[in-house]
Amino acid sequence: MSRCPPERDNQSTGPASTSPAFATAIESPSAFPTPAGSFPPVERNSGQREGETMDAFFQRRRQNVSTRALRETPQERKSRQQRETHAAKGAAPGKKGARVYVWEKSNGHYVRRAVGRNNQDDIWEEYGPCQRRYDSYYDEWDICEEFGPPSDADDDDDDFGIYLPYEQPTDSKSQSYSVDVPSRDNGPPDVDTFARRKQAETDLDLPITAVAKKFLGDSDLQISHETQFQNFRAFLAHCAKAKHPRDIPVTLLDFHQQDAELLSDWMVRVRRETLNGRLYYVISEAQDTLGLYVLLQSAVTTLEVVRQGWGPSMRDVMQHLLSRGVPFLTCFRSTEIPTGKPQGRNWYSGLGFRPANYTPNRLDYQSYTWHRDNFLRGPRGRAALLYGGVIGRLARTVVSEDEVLRGPSDAATIDGICLWDGHAQSAYWDDTLSEQEIDLICGVYHVATGR
Structure with a gap:
């Protein structure tokens, strides 16, 4: 976040x-x-x-x-x-x-x-x-x-927080909210802990209920335990103000708790790398023996991989990501570093051009599905499935998950994407799509404006 x-x-x-x-x-x-x-x-x-x-x-x-x-x-x-x-x-x-x-x-x-x-x-x-x-x-x-x-992006650990619209207090004075979080041994918290918690919650503006439900992924969620939901709203409010995870009370964030499952041994290996000027989370097997890597840009998705215990094989991680329609990359490392523009390949321009005021018909749609499916059956169909979202949904009807699980194609170092930190002796490579190929998959026509 x-x-x-x-x-x-x-x-x-x-x-x-x-x-x-x-x-x-x-x-x-x-x-x-x-x-x-x-x-x-x-x-x-x-x-x-x-x-x-x-x-x-x-x-x-x-x-x-x-x-x-x-x-x-x-x-x-x-x-x-x-x-x-x-x-x-x-x-x-x-x-x-x-x-x-x-x-x-x-x-x-x-x-x-x-x-x-x-x-x-x-x-x-x-x-x-x-x-x-x-x-x-x-x-x-x-x-x-x-x-x-x-x-769902997370740019840096030192800039920790989220943007939320707030529910303002009804009067001009600051409103205090209590967060009743029981201790792990289910015993009553000591007086000092309770006092510090109350002080931490003073002047805290909680996000509106509808926004908190959206963060849970269900805007129609029926609240069965009001205290727990209040705790969650308090957690979101702290995230909005925090500069670092340490700024969030220990009772609300298990990052601080020594017995948290998040601090136990992970099924996979995770590291942060800045590649092509962007932050990526590089996931590999614990022993890093196969040389196949999963690259994510979402810190939230990376946290889910760890919390859900996906692994230890990259195949298991990829299957879970594919089932959720999450965009990711599957890369191998190569000592080949690009020195110029990638080699050319057959370029598509969507579904071509049409005159002004053109109205598509059934034949246009049939032509679109034929060209789309024919392209997806090619070597870059697996790249479309990796995109997730609408593109991944369209590709799923044609491309088998096995194409993704096998890793990048042999053409990745020719016309794929290279992710490099600028100084290492090797770089990450994977298949990718051009903007024109995305247009083809999505069914884009270029229609003259008549001007």
């Missing part, structure tokens, strides 16, 4: 946003970033000017907001603050709420596009809280992958 980073001034650099036909298609990893091309046309009435970068757009907005604030009446300020309070709850704005804009990358530049009121609720959940920003002066939401990590 990760706290939202502070807003940055330079927002035009970051991970590419990919949303061809399915907004949930994940980014195709690449060790060789593509340089930006000419600035694409901006969307009419989006507020973005021709040739204006995302960084310049928000800088201009900040200047406009400063001017508006000076002219704001008390009634306007009250209305704006009410909008901010509502937005802080994290709920989708709905058809009658604030407008939502998504920043999509086109030709290497971010372009601001209106989602449309009928689509706002659908796209809302596809982005984490850190990737959504609200402007109460304009009553608009801006959404972009560049703004921050997804809700």
Whole structure:
């Protein structure tokens, strides 16, 4: 879990946003970033000017907001603050709420596009809280992958926490919550421990019940033990403020407890490595004999591997990840280090181009499924299954899990992805997909605009 980073001034650099036909298609990893091309046309009435970068757009907005604030009446300020309070709850704005804009990358530049009121609720959940920003002066939401990590990301142990909308106390005074956690021997806690616990919970703003249920994975969860649920809400509130796991009370986090199962011997070996500028959790067998590695970017998923006791073989770990649709990489190490761009391969451009105002028909769909399945039966079908999400679901109908369990193909070092820390004598390699191949799997057509 990760706290939202502070807003940055330079927002035009970051991970590419990919949303061809399915907004949930994940980014195709690449060790060789593509340089930006000419600035694409901006969307009419989006507020973005021709040739204006995302960084310049928000800088201009900040200047406009400063001017508006000076002219704001008390009634306007009250209305704006009410909008901010509502937005802080994290709920989708709905058809009658604030407008939502998504920043999509086109030709290497971010372009601001209106989602449309009928689509706002659908796209809302596809982005984490850190990737959504609200402007109460304009009553608009801006959404972009560049703004921050997804809700399950974990960038660094020293930046421990999560972003949560809070349920504010009903009065102006700080409200105290007690966390009644019994000791491990089921005996009553001593007076000093109880006093320290009460002091730690003072001024603690608990997340709203709906948000806490979402973290448990069930928004319709029926609470059978109110005290335990209160403890969980307190744990989330501590996570939101903590700079380090040590800042969370020992009664709420077993990282601190000497007899915790998490501190016992693990079934697999886990280490953190920074590869291609990103943090990965590298999982291998305890003896590291086969040379096959599972690489994850999610700290939450890595923690699940450890807590669930998956292993000791990488085959067991991969089967569990595949059954959950989790994106991961299966790599081998090679002393071959890339010195230039990867060799070319047959490129696809989705399902081709269509004229303006074209309406797809049944034959188009049949053609799409034939081309998609034919591609997935090839050597990179296993890479699609590793992507998880929508791409993994589509691949699952064609690709056998055995293709993944066998490890990377022989072509991985030719046109796959290389993950390298920049100084080691070897690097990790795995199969991958190009953006065009993702377009093909997701059924993307390129339709002329008629302009």
